[in-house]
Amino acid sequence: MNIYETILKRRTIRRFKKKKVPYEVLEKCVNAARLAPSAANLQPCEYMIVDEEDLLDEVFGTLQWAGYISDGSPPASQRPTAYIIVLINRDVKRKGFEHDVGMAVENIILTALEEEMGSCCFGAVDREELRKGLNIPKKYIIDLVIALGYPNESPVLEPFRDSVKYWKDKKGVLHVPKRKLKDILHRNVISPEHTSAI
Numbered sequence: 001m002n003i004y005e006t007i008l009k010r011r012t013i014r015r016f017k018k019k020k021v022p023y024e025v026l027e028k029c030v031n032a033a034r035l036a037p038s039a040a041n042l043q044p045c046e047y048m049i050v051d052e053e054d055l056l057d058e059v060f061g062t063l064q065w066a067g068y069i070s071d072g073s074p075p076a077s078q079r080p081t082a083y084i085i086v087l088i089n090r091d092v093k094r095k096g097f098e099h100d101v102g103m104a105v106e107n108i109i110l111t112a113l114e115e116e117m118g119s120c121c122f123g124a125v126d127r128e129e130l131r132k133g134l135n136i137p138k139k140y141i142i143d144l145v146i147a148l149g150y151p152n153e154s155p156v157l158e159p160f161r162d163s164v165k166y167w168k169d170k171k172g173v174l175h176v177p178k179r180k181l182k183d184i185l186h187r188n189v190i191s192p193e194h195t196s197a198i
């Protein structure tokens with residue numbers, strides 16, 4: 001699969017198989033993140049791999065799953081088998097690191113997918129609880145958490161109609177609306193229909 005095909009195939013995964021992810025694969029994901037573009041090449045991101053059984057529960061308890069649906073959180077048998085926590089080293093940068101994080105995280109997600117792993121990014125994290133649970137020093141900002149594991153669901157893309165909210169059908173399949181290309185692509189000029197006042 002080439003990069004574009006991988007990108008088309010990617011969907012956020014929130015149901016996982018009970019199969020453990022080899023540590024080497026997680027390390028490979030972090031190596032891909034390490035090599036991402038970085039503003040002024042400051043490289044403020046660091047990464048914490050969590051793959052120990054007890055600690056998995058600790059991380060799981062700090063995450064909010066799929067806010068748009070009622071049964072977003074996976075049952076115990078389908079939880080992630082690893083996490084990568086993206087940390088910002090405050091000694092390197094304290095503000096304006098978000099673009100770095102975005103690029104690094106996409107590298108993690110695509111590398112994971114190439115290794116047949118699914119992932120879900122978490123912005124909705126109880127950071128205080130996570131810091132306590134994993135003894136993360138104050139020197140680090142806890143930015144995103146990425147849940148990883150072998151996928152146990154196959155969400156499908158839907159063309160955007162009137163809502164960005166994903167939904168589950170009667171069979172439990174997740175449907176994810178995406179805005180259409182023609183609605184978000186501008187060539188050389190922004191046409192008048194897009195110039196309404198904010």
Ligand SMILES: Cc1cc2nc3c(=O)[nH]c(=O)nc-3n(C[C@H](O)[C@H](O)[C@H](O)COP(=O)(O)O)c2cc1C
Nearest residue numbers: 010011012064065066067120121122123124166176
């Ligand atoms: C910065 C960021 C934060 C996110 N936070 C959460 C989260 O807290 N909980 C969750 O279940 N999904 C979270 N997601 C996943 C999004 O819900 C998901 O990407 C979106 O629904 C589109 O689905 P797709 O990734 O399959 O295209 C987050 C995604 C991003 C990029």
